[in-house]
Amino acid sequence: MDLVESYAEDLRFARRPAARVLLGLLLAALAVFPWVAAEHLVFLATLIALYSIGVIGQNLLIGYTGQISFGQAGFLAIGAFAFGHLRIWGAPFALALLGAGALAAVAGVFVGFPSLRLKGPYLSIATLGFGVAVYQVFxxxxxxxxxxxxLAIASLQPMFGLSGTRWTYYVYVLLLTGFTLAAYNIVSSFIGRAFVAIRDSDIAAEVNGVSLTRYKLLAFAISSFYTGVHGALYAQILGHIEPQIFNVLESITLFVAVIIGGVASIEGSILGAVFVTLVPKVFANFREMVPVVYGVTILLVLIFEPLGLFGRWLKTRLYFQLWPFR
Amino acid sequence: MEALLEVRELSLRFGGITALSQIGLAVAEGETLAVIGPNGSGKTSLFNCITSIYRPTSGAISFRGEPLTRHSPDEVTRLGIARTFQNLRLFHNMSVLDNLMVGRHLHFRKNLLAAVLRLRGEETRHRRRCEEIVEFLNLEPVRKTRAGDCPYGVQKRVELGRALATEPRLLLLDEPVSGLTQEEKEEFAYWIHEIRGRFGITILLVEHDLRVASRLAGRMVALDHGVKIAEGTPAAVQRHPDVIKAYLGE
Incomplete structure (x- = not known):
């Protein structure tokens, strides 16, 4: 029995006790992880954390607002190079991160303008053009x-006597937690409702007082902020960036992560990030096969589980909720 | 009599096709006006012009004395015009309640930071208003149901509720009772009547069901091929020779 007594209670984050327990366990596991796992696994988890931020951003745009973008590599590059230059000029990590996100967001608004006129495949081509253009410029x-x-970027100075790998892990996981919470909050607020309204029926959204111009551009801005931060964190962990890293394949990888993880789902975004980080590692000896794996997985997902890994999780959960009566 | 909405010499052309030609009508505050006409006579086009989805080729529309032709659809809604659609345009993947909350969107005090930090004072304030509508339209059992999963009759109610949530002065209803069963039609007619009485909203109605239309509307306008052919009391319009000709032929 699930009794809600006030509107405020209905809106609370992780309202059910079970959800709070699970969340606590998850956070505890994340905190303990670097002390029990091997160093290269901790590094991998760090990589997943930074990738998740980008995928969440991409999902806010594709999954929630329904604006398909293939230009994410452009925002990644802008974020990474803005971060690199800011660090070289002596800006502290946090400030450089904010700058990278902000600059990418500005670029996002700029790229968002075609979305006011273009829909579906036409918009994807326009954004693809942006990604390629940024790549060529760099x-x-x-x-x-x-x-x-x-660009060479100085590595993060560890604090509290932690090793470099562990410190980076904690910083990145903390950032991911913050960005995930922010995404949950955005999605459940009037902004998220406006986004989904635009996706489900743009004419009805307009007629109900949602300004398409404002909210489409806002979606692009928020999404590219996330992607810019992803780029910056990636640059930080690599320690050295060159434009070749941010090619079209990088945009496609983010797209793949959204589809496989689950469209319009934040948990799914993280699962998708896990997928696209682990697949290249597992197939390390067959690198040229990675796009094939992506392609086949997307086909399978679209046919058998359109909601992606997150949909699978929903069904598993339903199974246990109904067990043994089914 | 002060006109709430006034349409003057409105024409709409798509290439060689004339969808509306020289339409003129006025809706007075507090009345219910029905627009009738055979399929393709331009009723929905008229609605689309009023809500700025189409730009009229020529002519003028004014709402409370203010010209409408330069506004975007969301600005028109902000001025106090809401509408429903003939072929329902709900937000299928949202709950019924969230659909109504989108209707409240323009009344929100929009604070980006509060949204990101999950300060939900505004949300609960508007939730209260939505619950009033939920109660009015008997939507309690489906409050949290995905709108796309609701049966057709319920979806029509949700769309009406969403339009009401914007707190309009003028409500445009595009075939509100089409596709409903006889009982649902009765219920809907009651609600439309109540909306005028309880909320004091003026209604412009497009309806094929002439029995319902003439019961609800004080006045009627008939269109055929984009031209206004008759205007007056429901009984008079339905007896008008041009209207009979438009529906039944020579």
């Missing part, structure tokens, strides 16, 4: 990209 403009040698 490849050819050495002042921005640091030329052939790229």
């Amino acid at each position: 490849v050819n403009w050495e002042v921005l990209s640091g030329g052939r040698s790229g």
Whole structure:
């Protein structure tokens, strides 16, 4: 029996006790993880954490607002290089991160303008063009990209006597937690409702007082902020960036993560990030096969489980909720 | 009599096709006006022009004395015009309650930071208003159901509720009772009547069911091929020779 006594209670985050227990366990597991797992696994988890932020951002745009973008690599590059330059000029980590996100968000608004006119496949082509253009600009403009040698970024200074790997892990997981909570809150607020309204029926959204211009651009801004931060965190962990990293395949990988993880689901975004991080590791000896794996998985997911890994989880949960009466 | 909505010499052309030509009508505050006409006579096009989804080729629309032709659809809603659609346009993946909450969108004090930090004072304030509508339209059992999973009759109610949630001065109903059973039609007619009485909302109604239309509306306008052919009391309009010709032929 699930009795809600007030509107405020109905809106609370993780309202059910079971959800709170699970959340606590998950956070505890994340905190303990670097002390029990091997170093390379901790590094992998760090990679998943930063990737999740980008995938959540992409999902806010594709899954919630229904605006398909293939230009995420462009935002990644902008975030990464903005971060790199800011760090080289002596900005502290947090400030550089914020700057990278903000600059990517500005670029996002700029790219969002075609979305006011274009829909579906036409918009994807326009954003694809943006991704390729940014890539070419960074490849050819050495002042921005640091030329052939790229940009070198000083590594994070560990604190509290932690090792570098563990410290980075904690910082990244903390950031992921923050960005995930923010995403949950955005999605459940009037902003998220406006996004989903635009996706489900843009004419009805407009007629009910949702400004398409404002909310489509806002979706692009928030999404590219997330992607910019993803780029910056990636740059930080690599320690050295060059434009070749941010090619079209990177956009496609983010897209794949959204589809496989689950469209319009934040938990799904994280699952998707796990998938696209682990697949290249598992197939490390057959690198050229990775896109094939993505392609086949997408086909299977779209045919058998359109809601992605998150849909699978929902069904599993339902099974146990109904057990043994089914 | 002060006109709430006034349409003057409105024409709408798509290439060579004339959807509306020189339409003029006025809706007075507090009345219910029905627009009738055979399929393709331009009723929905008229609605789309009023709500700024289409830009009229020529002519003027004014609402409370203010010209409407330069506004975007969301601004028109903000001025106090709400509508429903003939082929339902619900937000299928949202709950019924969230559909109504989208209707409240324009009344929200929008604070980005409060949204990100999950401060939900506004939300509960507007939830209260939505619950009033839920109660009015008997939507309690489906409050948390996904709108797309509701039966057709319920979906029609949700759409009516969503339009009411915007607190309009003028409500445009595009075939509110089409596709409903006889009992549902009766219920809906009652609600439409109540909306005028309880909320004081003026209603412009497109309806094929002439019995329902003439019961609800004080006045009627008939369109055929984008031209206004008759206007007056429901009984007079339905007896008008041009209206009979439009529906039944020579």
